[in-house]
Amino acid sequence: MFYRADLFEEAGIKAEDIVTWDDFIEAGKVLKDKTGVDMLCMAESRSDATYRFMLMQLGKFYFDAEGNPQVNSEESIRAMEMCKKMYEAGITFNNSSWDDMVAGMTADKFACIAEAVWMVGSIKDAAPDQAGKWACMPLPKFDADAEAMGASNGGSVLAVPSASENAEAAKEFVKFCMEDVDANVEGFQNYGLYPSYLPALESEVFQEGDEYFGGQKLFDMFTEIGKTVPQVNYTSNFAEAIEMSKNCVARVLLEDADPAKVLSDEQEEMEAKFGK
Template identity: 30%
Template sequence: NWDDFGKLKQSYSMVDDTHYGVPFDNGAAIACYRTDILEEAGYTIDDLTDITWSKFMEIGKDVHEKTGKYLLTSEATGGDTLMMMIQSCGANFVNDDGEAYIVGNDAAEKCVDLYVDLVKNNVVKLVNNWDEYISTITGGEAAGIVNGNWITATLMGTEDQKGLWQITTMPKVDGVDTATNYANNGGSSWYITSNCKNVELAEDFLASTFGSSTDFYDAILPETGAISCYLPAGESEVYNEPSEFFNNQPIFSTIVEYSSHIPEFTKTPYHYEARECINTAVVNIVNGTDKESALQEAQDTLAFKMTE
């Protein structure tokens, strides 16, 4: 029953309305916050739930002023923050014709404007690489993260922070009618390859496990940490067990629920190239390049990479 999977997750393995795979690993984006740092600044997790990025900036500036902490950390060159921002609007940096679409893309420009302001106002800590990104989190320099839910495994490795983190929805982009508080970053699907010797058996296996069995997902969650894309799994007792690390929130059922709201957007095999180009543009803008020139360069570079 394809209605038992979120529309976005299904679309990753569809061509012309035909299914070619079964969604598996959940990549729904979450926002995670240190509640002790929020409390120090006079906020709770509810203040960061279902908000806009402009409200996030208002709170982040206050948090930094009162605590010296950043409300978010992000990588300068490899970060996914901008990709999640635009995809939460059901948009992308590539259009439906498969062409680079940065200049003249209203959603893209709004995302860039917001992101640059977040950096310039000490709300986002812009770091150079993944190791620095992780150290800002584990070292307590950043009070929050927005990323795919797989980031919870990294957080849970900081035993001294048990009970201090909570999750909620990511902020949504101001001024875009299609904006939501939901995005995706990561995940996977299962496929039957063309050289399969017994297609019927393979189809039956996928349909009876990843495609329909809550018992199956209950069994693999504690053993592997793989979070289901199959929406009914989120209703099970296993998925609704409170997480001690996340202040007893039932994070797994929450993540599955988030995945049902993520909007569809244009897919591209040049995801990482687009990410690199737009992040370079942001760094250049922060360092003084005018926005129009930086975005045009990003557009031209991405268009060139798409011809290679």
């Protein structure tokens, strides 16, 4: 959770006091009352990211390990209900497009963005004059006594086509490139590429503070959070599933539809389309 430390301070909010999503909502109400700024950048229909992060925090995803849809699970309903609760509290900023989000960021329209590690570079590029004003904290939890769980968004894939005449050589070349610690560190230093190769994250460069984020040891925190991110099964149906999920978010937030009913309908649609 990236947040504007200066706006929190202005409203008298301490990030360390925000443990649960309910804490987050209450802090958002204080922020809105004292500064007029929305707490969280959360799309109403363009993206389902907030719901999806919460779903992962609860150990679920669109599909189970066998590829069966499970969007009508108790965890899924709980995640969607929390999104609705946040929206109805009047503390969310609708980023109807990436450009809209950037404009809102530079105009101090919201204080927080829940996003992956790659957002570090995006914030710096979009708002260079806000250096020293941003910080980062773990995502709030659903229950104070629950173990912290991270989430993921985006990522990259390297694949060797099964029809390749040189599949084994290609695999070895990938290993040669991606398991080079120095190359991973150089990619991070020069291009902001946060590596997936775990040994590279042991390099000192990832333990250093980031001046833009007030000297916070940002990447060290992401390394620790990464250890709590659950493995999920994207399946070949992910692209269609995410579009269906966005529509569900829109129905719940904009049409005041019941989350349980919406997700039950989505479950039936997924089973019909995906044959699971």
